[in-house]
Amino acid sequence: MADMTVGIIGAGRIGQLHAEYIMSMSSIELKGICDIEIDHLKGSMMEKHVPVITTDPSILIEDEEMDAIFICSSTDTHCYYIEKCAQAGKHIFCEKPISFSLEETKAALRKVKEAGVHLQIGFNRRFDTHFSKVYEAVSAGKIGRPHIIKITSRDPEPPSEAYIQSSGGMFIDMTIHDFDMIRYLSSNEVESVSVVAANLVDPCFQKYDDVDTAIITLTFEDGSIGVIDNSRRAVYGYDQRIEVFGEKGVVMADNERESNVQIATKESVTLDHPKYFFLDRYKQAFYREIQAFARAIIDQTPVSCTGEDGLEAQRLAIATRLAWKENRTVLLSEIE
Amino acid sequence: MADMTVGIIGAGRIGQLHAEYIMSMSSIELKGICDIEIDHLKGSMMEKHVPVITTDPSILIEDEEMDAIFICSSTDTHCYYIEKCAQAGKHIFCEKPISFSLEETKAALRKVKEAGVHLQIGFNRRFDTHFSKVYEAVSAGKIGRPHIIKITSRDPEPPSEAYIQSSGGMFIDMTIHDFDMIRYLSSNEVESVSVVAANLVDPCFQKYDDVDTAIITLTFEDGSIGVIDNSRRAVYGYDQRIEVFGEKGVVMADNERESNVQIATKESVTLDHPKYFFLDRYKQAFYREIQAFARAIIDQTPVSCTGEDGLEAQRLAIATRLAWKENRTVLLSEIE
Amino acid sequence: MADMTVGIIGAGRIGQLHAEYIMSMSSIELKGICDIEIDHLKGSMMEKHVPVITTDPSILIEDEEMDAIFICSSTDTHCYYIEKCAQAGKHIFCEKPISFSLEETKAALRKVKEAGVHLQIGFNRRFDTHFSKVYEAVSAGKIGRPHIIKITSRDPEPPSEAYIQSSGGMFIDMTIHDFDMIRYLSSNEVESVSVVAANLVDPCFQKYDDVDTAIITLTFEDGSIGVIDNSRRAVYGYDQRIEVFGEKGVVMADNERESNVQIATKESVTLDHPKYFFLDRYKQAFYREIQAFARAIIDQTPVSCTGEDGLEAQRLAIATRLAWKENRTVLLSEIE
Amino acid sequence: MADMTVGIIGAGRIGQLHAEYIMSMSSIELKGICDIEIDHLKGSMMEKHVPVITTDPSILIEDEEMDAIFICSSTDTHCYYIEKCAQAGKHIFCEKPISFSLEETKAALRKVKEAGVHLQIGFNRRFDTHFSKVYEAVSAGKIGRPHIIKITSRDPEPPSEAYIQSSGGMFIDMTIHDFDMIRYLSSNEVESVSVVAANLVDPCFQKYDDVDTAIITLTFEDGSIGVIDNSRRAVYGYDQRIEVFGEKGVVMADNERESNVQIATKESVTLDHPKYFFLDRYKQAFYREIQAFARAIIDQTPVSCTGEDGLEAQRLAIATRLAWKENRTVLLSEIE
Incomplete structure (x- = not known):
């Protein structure tokens, strides 16, 4: 049925x-x-x-x-x-x-x-309530032409050593979500990538020729610029924020907290933590990406996150790794 | 199975x-x-x-x-x-x-x-993520002995005339949730009730001897005091906030917004609206109250919101209506 | 010069x-x-x-x-x-x-x-940046006709026993600011007052026939209603918030914090406290009330907070004390 | 006297x-x-x-x-x-x-x-209430060893053409404050600088071989990394935020708004804008830097922002311009 x-x-x-x-x-x-x-x-x-x-x-x-x-x-x-x-x-x-x-x-x-x-790639964050509202605001021209796109994306804790070893490295494993998001928000292709990266969280990353902390800067074909900051460990929770700044304003999505409760005492004023687990933070997004996929198949309409989107994110990950290895700006056109 | x-x-x-x-x-x-x-x-x-x-x-x-x-x-x-x-x-x-x-x-x-x-009454808000965290903070003694308990509870829009006519009045239909919540947060019984109420939203309410706007004050047996403010129409969304103030601090739960997105332009800085529909706002609470009921039945443990809780909330609604009608403080002991 | x-x-x-x-x-x-x-x-x-x-x-x-x-x-x-x-x-x-x-x-x-x-009374809060913006929003019709006006006004710590003894009681000493503010925000006169009050902070207040905690409800001539909650001790700081809720929306002023800094760690997410001292919280208001007075004198224009405003606030304090003493609603017309 | x-x-x-x-x-x-x-x-x-x-x-x-x-x-x-x-x-x-x-x-x-x-340089932001609290939190070890330091620094509107022409360029004129702040927050010296920069706000900048939008990344001697994003025009106000992320947490300072007022209607939920004018935003900081200078002179103690701090910020500005011109990472040791 x-x-x-x-x-x-x-x-x-x-x-x-x-x-x-x-x-x-x-x-x-x-x-x-x-x-x-x-x-x-x-x-x-x-x-x-x-x-x-x-x-x-x-x-x-x-x-x-x-x-x-x-x-x-x-x-x-x-x-x-x-x-x-x-x-x-x-x-x-x-x-x-x-x-x-x-x-x-x-x-x-x-x-x-x-x-x-049809082929849809599991970039679930495109379906997140907050991030899709940011996308809609940008698309609707609320902030005019984008000038700077910023993504803060920090995992709550590093994966296991076994996972790190076969992950392909932080850029392809973790930042790939951010590469897709920044392309999505920009509605524009990346021209070049640079990066400063470090091994500050756990020596294990270095062991597998990997990093755990990075700031990636990107230029887009329309002249705008982007920046992604990543860490493999934000002890206070899963830190997922985006910001698109443009000629007519800025649109920002803040973290989702465990609750909206505030407690004030003589000693402190506390808020709840950002949600810690990605399945909790992106629960609705995972649900909605399946619904969108089903709708596309049933209605025979294009899927919203294609194989080409997956390919582009992969090229960005490879370009960033090269930029890191050679400490230089890498043109995306170098990555074929 | x-x-x-x-x-x-x-x-x-x-x-x-x-x-x-x-x-x-x-x-x-x-x-x-x-x-x-x-x-x-x-x-x-x-x-x-x-x-x-x-x-x-x-x-x-x-x-x-x-x-x-x-x-x-x-x-x-x-x-x-x-x-x-x-x-x-x-x-x-x-x-x-x-x-x-x-x-x-x-x-x-x-x-x-x-x-x-077992009998469980459908006071779903006890199972809300935010409100149950407030309850836990109070129970854990984080704010010491409560002095003032405040509930802001405003519906986004009034019900239909047909509904109003058979609703039993705002206090039994709508405030009853707040009566249960204030007893729940207080862990204490109400001693007396007073109210100032008005018909400001729609003349229809007066037609059925009802009100649409009210501030209800309560005294508890432990000497603390409470206040509930109600409106049948908050045009900006479903306004559901609580605050427990005590000797060692205050704990507050703010509204849930549609998203955490902020847009700043030359003209304005905007946030998203509070969730508008009660099924949306209390979605998880409705889910969790069923789970709690099932758990109590299966594990043969007491339910968390009993028939007696339902009775007490009903007594408070009746006392409040009397307090309104006679413009005086009504002792809960008068309501048998 | x-x-x-x-x-x-x-x-x-x-x-x-x-x-x-x-x-x-x-x-x-x-x-x-x-x-x-x-x-x-x-x-x-x-x-x-x-x-x-x-x-x-x-x-x-x-x-x-x-x-x-x-x-x-x-x-x-x-x-x-x-x-x-x-x-x-x-x-x-x-x-x-x-x-x-x-x-x-x-x-x-x-x-x-x-x-x-000219006579100007020192109700400095009318000149507070936040509160005067609330007043302007209400005056400009942004929220339509007011339905409910709420004031949260809690001192960080009780005064000395000597001060309490000669203060005239909480309503005339402390709430008088809130009485003026609620009249100011309403642009309307109060018709009646009720109160539930308690002695929860320090037995010293009872000794001098005084209270330290209260919820005061008011009705206005235009049918709208108001509520003030007071405490002589909010250990987390000087708690000064107002909210005007009306047919077209709500306008709220939140506390001023010591700073806009947030610190998130594994253990907690903390904000800074609300400003603690009234001279710090209302520093600009004290400054601006003098400027407004001087401007009125120099320009020969009416002062913004007159002797009659002082008289009305005093009548409200007296009515509230009577309402407390006799546990009944007091019509302001009884206070001559 | x-x-x-x-x-x-x-x-x-x-x-x-x-x-x-x-x-x-x-x-x-x-x-x-x-x-x-x-x-x-x-x-x-x-x-x-x-x-x-x-x-x-x-x-x-x-x-x-x-x-x-x-x-x-x-x-x-x-x-x-x-x-x-x-x-x-x-x-x-x-x-x-x-x-x-x-x-x-x-x-x-x-x-x-x-x-x-004694020589003190006018880096007033070190004396800002919010930023100095961030510095104190970092110094007190609240977030452990810093991993990423982020500064968002955007002017509300570009200066006049005459000013641009003699400003020395955005890096020395505007970013210099951020260079000082990032050194201050890091308590560490910069090792290298990279930048992506653009001319998106006004063609006038290009005319004088200048940029109006930039993302600058820095590496510090302790292995941590930093990022500054600048724009000459944030139409919603003076955008001044900082964030220090470390092994044990994150500390952030948000913008100061014109007021803490929120207005919610059917159409929108609005906050006040960030303060627009730098003299308004940093009013207290300007006051406090003079007090600190005077105290140092009178007490014969070291000033808190020395000529060497001024020199280092200047070197960073020069390095960043070089990094932009040659599209490469510039070692600070190259700038003598």
């Missing part, structure tokens, strides 16, 4: 999150979940409500009833599954980043194009 | 809301819905997912599988259903107010007590 | 404050200061810059060069000096309250009227 | 401001003012209260009674007067920047050192 039937490849944290949200939507049926390991799903709501739970992805991809596949497996498998899904004529929702290699990404996007299927 | 099976009597706005939330919870099965009119449920998610849809409440109440019934019908039928459910040994979740008559309420509560079933 | 020459009677805290501000203004010359005790002025800037320092008030009042006299002596001497100044044809700036007796105040105001001199 | 006697060279906007503040302080006597043009002082408070008004600076510099001279003349004359004052044994307060030439500045500082007089 649902309008659309989907499957999920990859039942890790993010795959399970998508599963939970899809199960709560009446218009989408979650028919199958696949992972190399499925024991951890025993006794879960998924086991109860999802007809097919399998370790064989082809069972989902080749299922005639499937309209779309959510690719939530590890990054190094994304392109393989994108191509398989495209060949099978399935629409695709793929987590970020698309891959660690531009060649792989471009090849996968070509297959998507040939197959004529 | 759910831990608990429930039915809903009354499929109006609030009944449908509860239905939606219950359907999204894996631990509760919604087996039946009943209303005198059920045509409006055609094509809804309820029709798809709820096995029994009926106009006969006894089908739900007498169903052996039912653990609990949600009473969401019109206020004048609450006590009748409470008694029926109690007789059938069903736990009960009943919307506010319990009734318009103290005698009826008391009789119903006696039946509940005799039957030994 | 100044435009106006003035003297000050009473060199206590408030008299010295006025002296300091007047000395910093080029348009006013402070020619004399008088007090029954003048030893404490030795070595002060006043000793250096004020030509006449005396224990004899008539030296100031009878000085032909004096344009105006600031009466900053104890409340029980205000009316005596008002009459003396009026007789001598001097304009008068008098601290609040005018007196503890309505008869005395009325007699003094008659003398002022007969003499045709 | 004052503790210190001073003169002012330069009676433009900033000179007059200092004059006004000094005249209101009892501990400092303003004995003389000098400018090449003095007609505009006719009828001012200065004419009334300052004994010597002259076009000959040597009259002030050679006056035996003078303890200190405030140099508020045009930048190109600063070093000349610094040397003259030092030779005459006068303490010196000099406006920023010291000069446009590092050689001149260094030569002047040598003379100051030889003469053993």
Whole structure:
């Protein structure tokens, strides 16, 4: 009775999150979940409500009833599954980043194009209530032509050493969200990138040729400039703020706090902390990105965050890493 | 496979809301819905997912599988259903107010007590993130002994004339939430009530011997004092703020805004509006009150908002109406 | 070379404050200061810059060069000096309250009227940046017709026992500022007053038949309603907030904090405290009220806070005390 | 009877401001003012209260009674007067920047050192209530070791074309305050500077080989990083915010608004604008920097913002211009 039937490849944290949200939507049926390991799903709501739970992805991809596949497996498998899904004529929702290699990404996007299927990349923040209002204000011309776009993006705590080792580095793993957001807010392409970066949070990052703290500056084709500041550890919570400053004003989105409660005593006046966990902070955004994807598939309209957006964010991550390594301004045109 | 099976009597706005939330919870099965009119449920998610849809409440109440019934019908039928459910040994979740008559309420509560079933009243605001943090701060002694408790509670727009006519008046219909909240925050009983009230929003209220604007002052048994200000129309949104001031400080909960976005231009600096619709503002609270009810039933622990709480709020509403009518301080002990 | 020459009677805290501000203004010359005790002025800037320092008030009042006299002596001497100044044809700036007796105040105001001199009462809060913006917004019709006017007014700490004993009680000593503010914001006269009051801060207040905590409700002639909440001790600082709610919106003034600094750590997110001391919080207001007085005298325009305003605030304080004593609503018309 | 006697060279906007503040302080006597043009002082408070008004600076510099001279003349004359004052044994307060030439500045500082007089540079923002609280929080270790220091510094409107032409460029004229602030907050020296800059506000800047919009990134010797964003025109007001993010938290200072008033209507929720004019925003800071200077002279303690601080800020401005011109990271060690 649902309008659309989907499957999920990859039942890790993010795959399970998508599963939970899809199960709560009446218009989408979650028919199958696949992972190399499925024991951890025993006794879960998924086991109860999802007809097919399998370790064989082809069972989902080749299922005639499937309209779309959510690719939530590890990054190094994304392109393989994108191509398989495209060949099978399935629409695709793929987590970020698309891959660690531009060649792989471009090849996968070509297959998507040939197959004529939809591909949406999981840049959930575009669907955040606060950030989408900022986007709307900018689009509506409320602040005129943008001059400076600023993103503050700091994780509450660093990932595990194992994660760091295979993350591809902070720029591709974490900043990629900010690269997408800054392009989104700018409605313009980046021309060049520079960066100052440091290893201040944990020596572990240096061990894997990575950084944990950075300020990235960007120039856009329209002459405006952007800046992203990142840290792998903001002990006070997940710090996610954006600001677009322009000829006619400024629009800013502040953090979401745990609550709007204020306590004042002789000793202190306290507010609640910013939300700490990304699934809590972006809960609605994760929900809304799936809804937007479903709407696009059902209504046959373009998806709002395409494979090309994923590619561009990946190019920016690669350019930033190069800018860091060579301590110079890198033109985006150098990254092919 | 759910831990608990429930039915809903009354499929109006609030009944449908509860239905939606219950359907999204894996631990509760919604087996039946009943209303005198059920045509409006055609094509809804309820029709798809709820096995029994009926106009006969006894089908739900007498169903052996039912653990609990949600009473969401019109206020004048609450006590009748409470008694029926109690007789059938069903736990009960009943919307506010319990009734318009103290005698009826008391009789119903006696039946509940005799039957030994749980009864939770739908004072959802106790489960609001912000307000429950205020309660916790007060309970934890953060502000010492409370001296003044303030509630600002203003609806975004007045109800329809038909609603006003059968509402029982602002104090029992709208302020009853604030009466419960002020008792909850105080952890103390009210001793006396005074009020200044006015008809400033719409002449319609006066037509039905009602008011639309009021400031209610209360004294508590521990000597502290309280104040509630109400309006039936705050054009800028649903204005819901609380403040507990005490010997060691103050704790305040501010409104939830549509977003945390700020736009500054030459002309103005604007914030987003407070959330406008009560279902939006208290969305999580509605969800969490059901979870708390289910947890109490499943774990066999006391519910957090009892029939006695409903009775006390009702007494406060009646006392306030009397205080208004006779322009004097009314002792709560006068209201039996 | 100044435009106006003035003297000050009473060199206590408030008299010295006025002296300091007047000395910093080029348009006013402070020619004399008088007090029954003048030893404490030795070595002060006043000793250096004020030509006449005396224990004899008539030296100031009878000085032909004096344009105006600031009466900053104890409340029980205000009316005596008002009459003396009026007789001598001097304009008068008098601290609040005018007196503890309505008869005395009325007699003094008659003398002022007969003499045709200006009299401004020291309700400095009318000149506060934040509060005067609220007044302007209301006057400009931004929120339409006012429905509810709320004042939160809490001192940081109670005065000394000696002060309490001779203060005349909280309503005339402290709330009198709020009575003036609520009349000012309403642009309307009060019709009736009720109050719930308590002794929660310090038993000392009860000893002198006084209260330290109160919620005062008022009705205005235009049908709108008001509420003032007072406490003699807000440990977190001087809590001074106002709110005017009306048919088209609400306007609010929040506290001034020590700074706009926020510190977020793992343990807490803290703001700075509200300013603690009234001279700090209302520093600019004290300055601006003198400027407004001088401008009125020099330009021969009406003063902005008249003797009649002082009388009305005094009547409200007396009505509130009566309402408290008799636990009933008191009509302002009862207070003659 | 004052503790210190001073003169002012330069009676433009900033000179007059200092004059006004000094005249209101009892501990400092303003004995003389000098400018090449003095007609505009006719009828001012200065004419009334300052004994010597002259076009000959040597009259002030050679006056035996003078303890200190405030140099508020045009930048190109600063070093000349610094040397003259030092030779005459006068303490010196000099406006920023010291000069446009590092050689001149260094030569002047040598003379100051030889003469053993105090020299304070007019980086008034160090004395701002909000910013000095940020500094104190950082110094007290509240946020641990700093990782990222961010300054947002945007003027409300660009200066006149004449001013732009002789300003020395945005980095030396406007950013110099931010360079000093970032050094101050860091308590550390800058190692390298990069910049992306643009001409977006007014073509006039380009005409004089200048920019109006920039993001400057800096690395510090301790490995931390900094970022300054500048614009010559923030139409919503003077935007002055700072943020220090570190291992244990973050401390931020937000803008000062015209008032704390909020107005909510159906159409909008508005706050007041940030203060617009720098003399209004930094009023107290200008006052307090003079007090700090006077205290240092009188108590014979070090001044808080030295000639070396002025030199370092100047080096940063020069490095940033070079980084812009050559589109590369400039090591501060390159600037001698």
